[in-house]
Amino acid sequence: MESDFIVFVVDDDEAVRDSLGLLLSAHGFEVADFSSAVAFLDSDTHATPGCLVLDYHMPDMTGLDLLEKLQRLGAVRPTIMISGLANAAIRQRAATAGVKFFLEKPLRQDLLIETVKRIWRESESAANDGFAGRAIAGSTPPATSNR
Numbered sequence: 001m002e003s004d005f006i007v008f009v010v011d012d013d014e015a016v017r018d019s020l021g022l023l024l025s026a027h028g029f030e031v032a033d034f035s036s037a038v039a040f041l042d043s044d045t046h047a048t049p050g051c052l053v054l055d056y057h058m059p060d061m062t063g064l065d066l067l068e069k070l071q072r073l074g075a076v077r078p079t080i081m082i083s084g085l086a087n088a089a090i091r092q093r094a095a096t097a098g099v100k101f102f103l104e105k106p107l108r109q110d111l112l113i114e115t116v117k118r119i120w121r122e123s124e125s126a127a128n129d130g131f132a133g134r135a136i137a138g139s140t141p142p143a144t145s146n147r
Contacts, residue, residue: 056090
């Protein structure tokens with residue numbers, strides 16, 4: 001994969017971060033992980049191309065709170081929301097916030113990899129068309145589930 005496309009994994013569960021990092025790296029993606037939404041916000045990665053794999057339930061700030069903050073900062077990127085406890089209200093709020101995909105835990109590895117590859121291909125296509133970020137960041141397709 002391209003080295004300028006990074007998958008940012010934000011999850012408070014260290015085991016999840018580690019396993020997702022190993023899985024995504026094994027498929028050629030560069031991965032940066034963060035233990036909280038606040039840690040991600042404090043990083044200097046807001047302009048780096050890539051996508052977010054973002055846990056919904058985290059202490060201090062939920063994944064959706066992070067997305068809403070990123071929108072206010074103009075730093076939106078394609079997002080895969082993950083959660084073990086998602087209800088219809090959370091899914092609707094995620095779709096409204098621009099989440100491209102909503103995957104339920106336990107994650108199906110093949111579905112996660114295919115989803116990240118799809119986002120990568122879309123970002124490459126948008127960059128080649130001269131619309132880097134705009135074609136993806138503004139889209140709000142319905143959130144999908146792996147069930």
